[in-house]
Amino acid sequence: MQFGIFSVSDVTTDPTTGRTPDDTERVRSMLTIARHADAAGLDVFATGEHHNPPFVASSPTTLLGYLAAATENIVLSTSTTLITTNDPVKIAEDYAMLQVISDGRMDLMLGRGNTGPVYPWFGQDIRQGIPLAIENYALLRRLWEEDVVDWEGRFRTPLQGFTATPRPLDGVPPYVWHGSIRSPEIAEQAGYYGDGFFHNNIFWPMSHTKKMVNFYRQRFEHYGHGRADQAIVGLGGQVFMRKNSQDAWNEFRPYFDNAPVYGHGPSMEEFTATTPLTVGSPQQVIERYASMRDDVGDYQRQLFLIDHAGLPLKTVLEQIDMLAEEVVPVLRKEMETKRPAHVPANPPSHAERAAARLEDAQTRNENEARDEIHA
Template identity: 70%
Template sequence: MQFGIFGVGDVARDPVSGRTPTEHERIKALVEYARLAEDVGLDVFAIGEHHNPPFVPSSPTTLLGYIAARTERILLSTSTTLITTNDPVKIAEDYATLQHLADGRLDLMLGRGNTGPVYPWFGQDIRNGIALAMENHALLRRLWREEVVDWEGEFRTPLQGFTATPRPLDGVAPFVWHASIRSPEIAEQAAYYGDGFFHNNLFWPKEHVRQLVDLYRRRFEYYGHGRAEQAVVGLAAHLFVRPDSQDALREFRPYFDGSAGYGSGPSLEDTMARTAVLVGSPQQVIERVLTYRENAGGDYQRQLFNVDGIGVPHKTVLEQIELLGEIVPVLREEFALGRPAHVPDAPTHASLIATGHAQPPRGADPTARRTPAVVQP
């Protein structure tokens, strides 16, 4: 079981102090969070991709490349990489380069993004979002798995005799998670390829999360990748923890109420009851996270926590990471209890080599030209 932190790099006003950090401060802070996450024993640091204000991570490969040079152990990921508005050739080359720089400590989440104006900025139409995600991912797989690619699709100029460079480290493509909060087509896509499925369930009730994850698990088994309980699942949560639960609620409330995402909806207490917003003491957080097995339809592989953003000050974020470092060892022990031996761990570069993924297949990827059928949950 992997535990880590993720963020989207928003630049938000602190509703308590009234101060808004600069873009420079936010970028440098993200690096500090990643380094501290490694120091306290977390497994994963992930950062999103945004091309619109008030967000700063428009170049996650640059940011993660710098973090790779400042860390030694922690696995680096994205949350998410925009598979719809990025050129698959550029994704293949950028992330293969980053994979080399990080000595294999890399995977990535692919997502469509939820900001409509971004699509035309990159020459695309949001109405083609699902089709772009399907086609671009199929091409990305081939670019990583085939030395020479001949390809023609709907949304990109054809490729003839093209080789993406550098080639993936040790002949192993970075593991891919497909991230979605509402689209059965993306859950189906993840299952079709045997990739991971990550549900960023901050705003959604557990019933919705379970429905989409169950669809992915059923279709993972249908496509012959293993039993449903062996599917590779990741979940998210928004965390704010203090030694005393009442202090946590009191301190977090103004940030919740002032947030563009949370503030105009249900109350903090209602949101905590229905979604993956965790506010309380360490023991309360542990007890709540352990219930996520139900949301995931069984044992799962990755749990990420959002601890920064929505104006929470830098010092407080560092304190959250420190406390999470105390919580995670308990969660590891509890999740290990009763975990079936046939349920895999989250894939890593080393595990993919060990299971025979180091030899690229010869010829064309037989799945690349096929479109997964869409099965409604």
């Protein structure tokens, strides 16, 4: 199972000092965080995509392209790539380029985002969010899978004899997750194509997450991609840890109360009771996240939000170390001990998918040769 971190890239004033980093400092801190996560042995680093303050991650592939050269093992991903307001032609080329640069050590999560004004900023209508996501992804897949594309749809100019460059590494498109919090149409889309489904449930009770994941699993099986329990699932989460639980609560409370993503709303007590946010000791985090399997079944990726709300960089790096040293080894062992042999432990890697493609091609060639002999 993969464990990692994701960033929403917020620029937030530290409520305990009154200090606010500028955009440059925040971007560079994200690079430091990703490098530290790689060195600590975490499996995934993912960045969001936003085009408005107080967020700075407006160009995920630029950030991840740098990290491809600056890290060694960690999978580089997004959380999210905006499938609705980005041109699918640009997505196809940008992420194929990232795939080549990283030698396949990447994937991406497609989603609609959570900022309404981004639609008119990029010439789209928010009321068309779901149709945009569906049509744009259908085109994106063709651009990766077909060398020459003729296409016409509702939301962009037609394509005639178009070839996206560079071509995907080894002829295998990047692995795609479909990220959604509340839209069954997106879970349906993930199931239809046999892609991964990521439920970033940081604001939602587990009862809702369970419904969405189970629906995706049913559709994955319905479309013939395997058994429902073999569908590829990822979850979001949030943690803040100290050795002593009360110390964690005391330290994190001012950050929670002023965070742009949930401050000035429910109390921290209410939020931790109803969402995956876990504030406490590493053992409490282990117990909380080990129980996720009981609701959604065996899953393949768990990402944690830890670098937000104005937390100092030093604190974030400490959180990464606690995750890597005290939480992840125990969770990984617990999850893998219970996982049935027929259920994938991880999302499919580029190497696995390239090998499967080669095997399929060899089988087709053998069948065609046999047909010619008997013709």
